[in-house]
Amino acid sequence: MNFFEEVGKVAIGSRLRILTDKVTEDAAQIYKLYHIDMQPKWFPVFYALVREKEKTITKLARDIGHSHPSVSKIISEMLKKGYVKESKDKADGRRNVVSLSKKGVEISKEIKDQIIDVNAAIEEISAQAQHKLWEAIGEWEFLLEQKTLLRRVIEKKKERDSLKVEIVDYLPEYQEIFRSLNVEWISTYFTMEESDYKALDDPQGYILDKGGFILVALYEGEPLGVCALIKMNDEEYDFELAKMAVSPKAQGKNVGFLLANAIVEKARSLGASKIYLESNTILKPAINLYHKLGFKKVAGKPTPYARCNIQMELAVK
Known part of the structure; x- marks a missing residue:
């Protein structure tokens, strides 16, 4: 087992498979010892039918977790x-x-001694072991039901990728990426509108010179995300969160959340009390992100965008 000591926990699947193979190989020999003609993989189904006289295949699968x-x-x-x-x-x-046949019922009687002896052998191993494997398996099964190994790895990958993300202030050199990233997503789902061209063709005059801000997300130095705070002449709202766009290359790297969170913090640092945004419910990842940040749905404000079908706000104080 030196290999597994060296490679560590990432080989848990392989190590469990080896353990399973060992137990299954012994199980096949144990059936022969008791003159029972059965394959180890049949036992969960067989035993479920011993306990309940008949079941549908669907219920059998659900009950034994297959x-x-x-x-x-x-x-x-x-x-x-x-x-x-x-x-x-x-x-x-x-x-x-499905139910046991007459032959199956006879086997269920013959297998009783085997079950008693196997159970006793497992109890003996448990008594000799420092750790309780059976309880540990139950704990792992429960925890993986709550959140799969895949989901956990995805989260760890995002955490690691997040360390490679840097949020910086807008510079003139980022104008082309600010425009292209926004044109890309808008054109994919909707049609570019007059207000889009005003902001994207002249971010300096339309956003920055009027008291707004633009942040850029760099992933390993490459600009892959942009987001703007547009100053609003409104009694209720200080800024509009707008023109947020993330490159498809940045998917799964947590860039969107880090960028949006940074723009909210920027508004907070400027003393803003409320932020407003407009979007469309077809953009589910974006809507989910806004909800995650704490935005709530509002209604009633006039909008220059034909594509807007949801308006949201966030209290930042």
Whole structure:
């Protein structure tokens, strides 16, 4: 096991597979020891049918935590062996139920001593072990049900990628990326409008000179995201969060959240009390991001954009 000591926990799947293979190999020999003609992989299905006389394949799969195709294949193999039988569900004639055949019932009686001895052997291993494997497996299963390993790895990747993101103030050299990133997403989902051209063709005059700000997200030095705060002449709102765009190259790198959070902090540092934004519900990732930041839906303000079907606000004080 030196390999696993060196590679560490990232090889947990391989190590568990080796352990599973060892136990399964022994299980096959144990069945022979007790003169039981059964494959180890059949046992969960077989035992479930011992406990409950009949079940649908769907219920069997759900009860033992296997996929429907996997259970269907096992049932087919057990049917050929003559251990189970299929019949129509008495409560619903459209469904088939599976139950032990006469031969299967006989096997269930013969296997009782084996189950007693295997259980005792497992108890012996548990008593000798420092850690309780059975309880640990249960804990891992519960925790992975709450959040899968894939989901956890995605989150860790985002955390690591976040360290490569730098949020900087807008400079004239970023005008082309500010324009191109916004034109890209707007043209993908909608049509460019007059107000878009005003902001994107002259960000200095339309946004910055009027008291607004633009932030740029750099990923490993490359500008991949932009967002603006547009000063509003409004009694209720200080700034509008607008022209937020992130390159498809930055997907999954947490750039959008870091950029939006930075622009909110920028507004807060300027003494703003409320931020306003306009969007469209077809942009689900963006809407989810705004909700994550604490934006709430509002209604009633006039808008220059035909594509706008949702307005939101955030209290920053």
